[in-house]
Amino acid sequence: MVFGSPISFQEIDEEALITGGKVMAFTVIFGIIAILQTFCEHHHIAVMREASVPILFGLVFGLITFIEYFSGGIYFDPKIFSFVLLPIIVFKEGYCLNKQHFMKNYFYVLIYGIFGTIIQFLLSFSFTYSLTNSNNLWYPPKNSTDEDQSFYSQMFFSACITSKDSAVSLSVLEFEHAPKLHSIIFGEQILNDVIVFALSSTTQRYENSNDNFKRGDWYNFLIFIGLALAQLIFGLLVGIATGLISTWITKNARCISEHSSVLTIFTIYCAYFAFSFCEAFDFCGVMAVLICGIMMSHYQTYNLPKLSANSSKITIKALAYATETIIYFYIGFAVTGNEINNIDRLQYYTIYPFVLLQFFIIQPVSRLLSMLASQGLAFLIKPDSKGALRINRYEFLILFYAGLIKGVIAYALICEVDIDYAKYSPYYPYINYAAMYSIIGTTLFIGGSLKYVTEWAYQQMDLGHLQESSDNSEYKSNLKQTFIREDIKAYESAIQNNQKWFKKFDENYIKPFLIFNYLERKQDILTAKKIKKNKHTIEKQEEEEMQMYEDSIRERREKQEMKKAAKKSKLTNLDLDSEAEEEEDSQHHQNQNKSNHH
Incomplete structure (x- = not known):
């Protein structure tokens, strides 16, 4: 009996083999990226942040695509990004929102996130418009004849480049050590995402001929503001409605909470529904999915078992992390890969000076002026704010520098553009x-140097505290890596009364309507909150005590080494003195012998 091979290798599909090899290669690449990201974070490598690793891998992979075998190219469908990858990233910001971080310093969050973003957009557009009309460093495309399209393109680019990325900043600034800066950057990022998407969508409507208004009309600015507000209000209403309905379903349909996997996918379905509903009517889906996530995080989690709530958050965080890694990898690939070969040589001489001017002049100046205007408005509204609620010049520097970093949202806005415009617009x-150049440059260079800027600013603030209160041990330097010990007690006491009105309304009306048996479980929920809060406080105190213990041991070792070095130097000096005395005695004896001989 002859046993033949059950598989004939000649019948294997070559295309399937190539596809499987590509998928296998990408899984290996993303696995290595995940390991390197955790390695850099664990060893506190400042220049290699979470977003930097996939970008660098994408740059290297883009260089490999110059090989003839890969000349076919790998392209990314913008619709896949807009409707598949983007919603889960934004939903993660809302669903995994730390309410304590967001509500603290809400005044500065609103000022910088709304007013500051709009001012920065207007300034960026003004500077970009002036640059492209100077004809010194800008050469318009050869087939460009429509001035209105150029005007729209500048507005659209200004909306894209006004976005921010706070992932790097928040990894440097931990809430336990810098609560004020962390909460401001965190809240500003969330509002900035919503505002720039509204501005981008409004800009596309502005370009649409069906809106029947021209650039020369004086009331265009009012129409633009009205369209932007309509984008935000519609998305806000859809997000609130979706969050309320989904929370009410989990309150009454108790069978869902028994299955963690079903509950997690139901939560994700609600997020995609809110986003798709707004996008179907050409409104801001980002606002809807963000508000939906916040509503579900604040109310729905109380209707779920602890295991289901934790597993849902972990799953959503994992999906958002995977999508962000893919996007950053593709951005790096697209810059050095085969797509860049399609650019005309004349465009190189236009894009590079344009990017350099945006990177070094236009965006920093726009960010600085918008922050100064926001700070002035904050001073006019609250001139009496003092102490922990006041932003000093070093905190202002950190906020300015962190706001220059661009990320996934900038590329998301590019993918949101109309398909006809992307195909036919020069x-x-x-x-x-x-x-994309701005994303890579700011992430690699500004993100990599942010730690050193914050360290210098923290040292200056700490020296100022020491000079003001040299006898007070509370302000003594205890800086480690990038952390600053803010006056947390004064900070918490200054904002404690700002949240009472909303808490009362929430506890008395909203939570009883949306949370299962809330009145009966209220005391248990409050007790669990206190235990969780005290747990973090105890862990923080233990960490600080352990750090102080390690510092004391290190100081003792240094003192012992200094004592040993002093003793060693003293013994060395004694040996030298004894040798000198012996030489003098021998010299004296020689002189005596010579005199006796004579």
Whole structure:
């Protein structure tokens, strides 16, 4: 009996083999990226942040695509990004929102997140418009004849480049050590995402001929503001409605909470529904999915078992992390890969000076002026704010520097553009590559140097505290790596009364309507909150005590080494003195012998 091979290798599909090899290669690449990200974070490698690793891998992989075998190219469908990857990233910001971080310093969050973003958009557009009309460093495309399209392209690019990325900043600034800066950056990022998407969508409506208004009309600014507000209000209402309905379902349909996997996928379905509903009517889906996530995080988690709530958050965080890694990898690939070969040589001489001017002049100046205007408005509204609620110049520097970092949202806005505009507009390649260059440059260089800027600012603030209260041990330097010991007690006491009105309304009306048996479980819920809060406080105190113990041991070792070095130097001096005395005695004896001989 002859046993033949059950598989004939000649019948294997070559295309399936190539596809499987590509998928296998990408899984290995993303696995290595995940390991390197955790390695850099564990060893506190400042220049390699979470977003930097996939970008660098994408840059290297893009260089490999110059090989003839990969000349076919790997392209990314913008619709896949807009409707598949983007919603889960934004939903994670709302669903995994730390309410304590967001509500603290809400005044500065609103000022910088709304007013500051709008001012920065207007300034960026003004500077970009002036640059492109100077004809010194800008050469318009050869087939560009429509001035209105150029005007729209500049507005759209300004909306894209006004976005921010706070992932790097929040990894440097931990809430336990810098609560004020952490909460401001965290809240500003969330509001900035919503505002820039509203501005981008409004800009696309502005370009649409169906809106029947022209650039020369004096009331265009009012129409623009009205469209932006309509985007935000519609998304807000859809997000609130979706969050309320989904929470009410989990309150009454108790069978869902028995299955963690079903509950998690139901939560994700609600997020995609809110986003798709707004996008179907050409409104801001980002606002809807963000508000939906916040509503579900604040109310729905109380209707779920602890295991289901934790597993849902972990799953959503994992999905958001995977999508962000893929996007950053593709951004790095698209810059050095085969897509860049499609750019005309004349565009190189236009894009590079344009990107450099945006990177070094236009965006820093726009960010600085918008922050100064926001700070002035904050002073006019609350001139009496003092102490922990006041932002000093070093905190202002950190907020300014952290706001220059661009991220996934900038690329998301590019993918949100109309397909016809992306295909036929001569300005789209400029916008696309200029935005991607800005993302890579700010993430690698500004994100990599943010730790050192914050360290210097913290040292200056700590020296100021020491000079003001040299006898008070509370302000003595206890800086480790990038952490600052803010006056947390004064900070918490200054904002304690700002949240009472909302808490009363929430506890008396909203939570009883949305949470299962809330009145009966209220005391248990409050007790669990206190235990969780005290747990973090105890862990923080234990960490500080352990750090102080390690510091004391290190100081003792240094003192012992200094004593040993002093003793060693003293013994060395004694040996030298004894040798000198012996030489003098021998010299004296020689002189005596010579005199006796004579």
